[in-house]
Amino acid sequence: MTEFELIARYFSRPCLDDAVLLAGGDDCAALRVPPGEVLLVSTDVLVSDRHFPAATAPFDIGYKALAVNLSDLAAMGGKPLGVTLGLALPAIQPEWLHEFARGFYTLAAEHKLCLVGGDTVKSPVLSLSVTVLGSAPPNHMLKRSGAKVGDLIAVTGTVGDAGFGLRAVLSPKTMPAALAQHEIKYLHDRLNRPTPRVAEGQKLAPFAHAALDVSDGLLQDLTHILTASGVGADISLNDVPLSPAAQTWIAAEPACALLPWSAGDDYELLFTVKAEDWSRVDFQATVIGRISAEPGLRVRDAHGHIVPMPAQGFDHFAAQVHKR
Numbered sequence: 001m002t003e004f005e006l007i008a009r010y011f012s013r014p015c016l017d018d019a020v021l022l023a024g025g026d027d028c029a030a031l032r033v034p035p036g037e038v039l040l041v042s043t044d045v046l047v048s049d050r051h052f053p054a055a056t057a058p059f060d061i062g063y064k065a066l067a068v069n070l071s072d073l074a075a076m077g078g079k080p081l082g083v084t085l086g087l088a089l090p091a092i093q094p095e096w097l098h099e100f101a102r103g104f105y106t107l108a109a110e111h112k113l114c115l116v117g118g119d120t121v122k123s124p125v126l127s128l129s130v131t132v133l134g135s136a137p138p139n140h141m142l143k144r145s146g147a148k149v150g151d152l153i154a155v156t157g158t159v160g161d162a163g164f165g166l167r168a169v170l171s172p173k174t175m176p177a178a179l180a181q182h183e184i185k186y187l188h189d190r191l192n193r194p195t196p197r198v199a200e201g202q203k204l205a206p207f208a209h210a211a212l213d214v215s216d217g218l219l220q221d222l223t224h225i226l227t228a229s230g231v232g233a234d235i236s237l238n239d240v241p242l243s244p245a246a247q248t249w250i251a252a253e254p255a256c257a258l259l260p261w262s263a264g265d266d267y268e269l270l271f272t273v274k275a276e277d278w279s280r281v282d283f284q285a286t287v288i289g290r291i292s293a294e295p296g297l298r299v300r301d302a303h304g305h306i307v308p309m310p311a312q313g314f315d316h317f318a319a320q321v322h323k324r
């Protein structure tokens with residue numbers, strides 16, 4: 001199969017997005033940026049056995065490669081315009097490509113997102129590069145640097161699920177017996193098919209002060225906001241939002257209680273808002289703390305005592321599959 005045949009067979013689907021003037025067939029794609037808005041661009045490179053276990057289902061690789069990239073756009077409050085895909089493949093395996101494309105296009109369709117370009121090459125290691133293009137009004141972009149003293153700190157959805165999911169995949173024998181089958185499936189899905197919070201990001205853009213997506217771990221990502229904004233924070237240990245599956249796991253293995261603070265890969269939005277604006281948040285999100293003038297990050301228990309956090313957080317098999 002030639003490169004052209006490969007693209008024609010797996011990656012040529014009609015594009016119904018008005019933002020896309022040209023996609024495929026010419027030397028460049030052409031996209032319309034809405035008047036008065038700026039172009040947002042984000043690229044992720046994912047390498048097999050470094051960013052995902054090599055045995056990951058190709059559907060999930062395709063889905064997640066797009067999800068993590070869309071999540072960066074969501075974190076800026078952007079609206080997707082198009083996406084490009086670079087694929088480096090050790091071999092052309094039709095079944096693998098079919099499933100990969102199905103995963104990629106499943107999420108793309110949910111966001112009415114068109115694949116507007118890309119490239120394929122032969123390579124000894126499977127790797128892929130996704131670049132999402134989006135737009136936002138320049139005064140409604142969510143940045144990391146806007147957190148203000150007194151802001152509430154909140155996170156969408158639940159955290160820790162992907163970390164538990166990774167452990168379930170890499171070391172299934174260590175899973176607590178108390179986990180139900182549907183909870184195990186839930187954790188796998190949260191690891192392999194994260195939900196980019198695109199709609200939530202756009203809703204937050206007009207009033208949130210700072211935001212990013214949780215890829216490295218809640219505490220580490222919050223530190224990025226604090227550093228960029230020149231502020232500190234007080235966080236409540238017990239307020240971290242946990243799914244029923246994560247709660248089951250921690251109840252059975254209390255030593256894992258800190259994993260949700262450090263595991264990452266959840267792609268939830270971590271954001272800060274003025275307390276008066278909290279009522280404008282009309283989707284699932286949980287307040288976990290407050291921005292303070294005192295530099296540094298303090299995690300407190302229910303009695304207000306500072307809880308020492310491990311410097312590197314919980315090591316969730318970082319040696320096998322590195323954090324992004």
Ligand SMILES: [Mg+2]
Nearest residue numbers: 072075213215
């Ligand atoms: Mg990010």
